Amino acid sequence: MSGEVVDDPWSSLRTTTQARIGLGRAGNALPTTRVLEFAAAHAAARDAVHEPLDADAFLTEVGGVGLGAPVHVRSRAGSRSEYLRRPDLGRQPDDLTGLAPGDHDLAIVLADGLSPRALVDHGVGMLAALVQAFGERYRIAPPVVATQARVALGDHVGEALGVTTVIVVIGERPGLSVADSLGLYLTHAPRPGRSDADRNCISNVHPPEGLGYATAARTAAALVAGARELGASGVRLKDQGGLELEG
Template sequence: MNLEKRTGTARADAEPRDFWEELRLSTQSRIGLGRAGDSLPTDRVLEFRAAHAAARDAVHLPLDTDVLSQQVEALGLGSPVRVTSRAGSRAEYLRRPDLGRLPADLAGVPRSGADLGFVLGDGLSPRALMDHGAALLGALAEELSDRYSLAPPVIATEARVALGDHIAEAMGVRTLIVLIGERPGLSVADSLGIYLTHLPRPGRTDADRNCVSNIHPPEGLGYAQAAKVVAGLVSGARKLGRSGVDLKDTSRSDTLSSGEVLTLD
């Protein structure tokens, strides 16, 4: 009889099966980290420190507005206007969220009266905007430009979401789409979010907005997928007359009803 079967023990040279291996394929969460004595294994500690450093860098590294402006202008949507909030520095921006919601000067923002306006804000992850902003804006323009008029985009620095309401009022657009860097975590440091506000104006609250988050392909939501969700929200907001808690994402049900086959990346 085979020795392994008779004794019920594994061969000495066989590698132990990692119980968590398959589960790790389905999540970016830190699970099954293991143990070395009373602490974590050294490689897990180093991974954590690297992720923490990446998150800190994503928050503090300044947005390269010159490069982003070139990328945005290449999309053919017009030369982007630059706006900054009343936060005079990154340190003040992090300490004073209220200043990030107020514009320093909107004199250079042209009034277009277009259907849709786009604001690209650095938010809490300028890195996310650099990595994904132009490509996501391109996908949104491709999805929306045949149905709506688009205002020239605005790049906003030291920006919170509500800064877009002031910019939108200056532009005179009916619906505002803010692309902004999301708060970095220890799994993802370059995630971008979209905030949609119909009939934007200063004083709008989070209850008046719709959010599409976790945009960072290939691990997160893809650009084309996010654009389809936003297109559904824009259409719904115009029919409903408002955005926010009363407006639901119907992009998935619309896709299923059209006979398309959904695939999961």
């Protein structure tokens, strides 16, 4: 019957996920509302990738966490466009003369990655949660902010600082559901040439919908402890560490 209201069985399920489910139809196409939502999500993802990090403002915020004055390093990618076209340059540092070995166990690198927006939204909160989770167990180096950076840049930073473990907090590749998600990559005994098999990853950090800072930090702390006991991170730690990790 024309004008009849039909209950939508998907409505309650949509509140439980960010995935696009039960979108409906308008003839042979999607309803206009769903098409516009998709276009807006696509635009947000593109903006998150291309908008550069305001490094000076972010360094000021990071300095307020209390780990000492942060150091800014850059990759060899000279622009955002080159960074996207040349992933290899994002893995190599341009200049690390501002870093020197010290009496530290652990380094934390805050990298813009593929979503500088994620770092702006969640980087300082994640850093503060890590500091709280580690407590007094480790000597943490002053934070490093890395721009036009890929994960492997952290290996160079960790080696330059002479730390046992490096954690790279980086903006993850935006999707059509989430454009501001962080990932944490942990590497034991960092040095250039390490591969993804040598790392442990904690992903999807973007409260309130995604993983919360405190839970991600507790997981990172458990991984650091396991890596130091085992003497390795990555696939060996997952297979042999015996860790029961939260969320």
